[in-house]
Amino acid sequence: MLDDFTQLQSRYDQQGYFVVRNYFSDAEISALKNVILKFHQAWKQDNAQFYQQEAFNSSLITGSKYLAFDDRVALFNFISSKKMMAIIESVIATKPAFMNTQLFFDPYNRQQKNFWHRDCQYDHDVEAQKTVIHDTQVLHLRVPLFDELGMELVPGTHKRWDSAEEFDVRDERNGKLSSDSLSTGKAINLAAGDLLVFSADMIHRGLYGLDRLALDVLVFDSSADFIDYVDDDCLPDISILDKLNDPKLFKNTLDLKSMGKV
Numbered sequence: 001m002l003d004d005f006t007q008l009q010s011r012y013d014q015q016g017y018f019v020v021r022n023y024f025s026d027a028e029i030s031a032l033k034n035v036i037l038k039f040h041q042a043w044k045q046d047n048a049q050f051y052q053q054e055a056f057n058s059s060l061i062t063g064s065k066y067l068a069f070d071d072r073v074a075l076f077n078f079i080s081s082k083k084m085m086a087i088i089e090s091v092i093a094t095k096p097a098f099m100n101t102q103l104f105f106d107p108y109n110r111q112q113k114n115f116w117h118r119d120c121q122y123d124h125d126v127e128a129q130k131t132v133i134h135d136t137q138v139l140h141l142r143v144p145l146f147d148e149l150g151m152e153l154v155p156g157t158h159k160r161w162d163s164a165e166e167f168d169v170r171d172e173r174n175g176k177l178s179s180d181s182l183s184t185g186k187a188i189n190l191a192a193g194d195l196l197v198f199s200a201d202m203i204h205r206g207l208y209g210l211d212r213l214a215l216d217v218l219v220f221d222s223s224a225d226f227i228d229y230v231d232d233d234c235l236p237d238i239s240i241l242d243k244l245n246d247p248k249l250f251k252n253t254l255d256l257k258s259m260g261k262v
């Protein structure tokens, strides 16, 4: 079921992503779904207008706003479970740190189109993007809760700049739209139980449809400068830490937070 971890690391290095098929059991997905659906219902109610107008994801799933204590414990334990940590550490061997979670769903408006992007484009202008894609990147671990069309990725773009075709589409230049197809795109269909790992800064887009619901866990290398992206409320407090089987992923983040405060 699980490849040799060194292979995963080299696949990630070369392609910017890998998929582990059938990694989670039905019981694991069902327990996770139980928690995530509670979040999603409460979030949709609270954000009805945003949800109906434009949303395709929510974030801060581990926070205290929508989930009760026991559900948060269950979610933190899933994120830092042996299976998740084995994959995370296969890519970030030293001190991986938890950043955030996002939940991807189909837009309410079925006409809404998906869009190619690199996550770094929302924080950096084009010249800076050319540089930061060569720095340490945030890792997305996508856990689909239902079978879904998945994601479309451009392999190798975690380490290289866009071709002219890719840049025109991603940046909507020369009459192109960010929802146009790319000849270099590779669709990765996903089933519940699969795990997709990809670099946030590679060129990618979600594939809408099938009423998807996918949990993305975002993790970074402690040596990189991402701590300001972490919301305090998404981290476990001491009473939750006490209940986690292996809290080090979160402790690494909390350590970085406390270093920033001295």
Ligand SMILES: O=C(O)CCC(=O)C(=O)O
Pocket (backbone or CB within 6 Å): 056, 104, 114, 119, 140, 200, 204, 205, 206, 207, 216
């Ligand atoms: O699934 C989507 O709609 C987009 C996913 C994405 O952009 C991401 O995970 O960074």
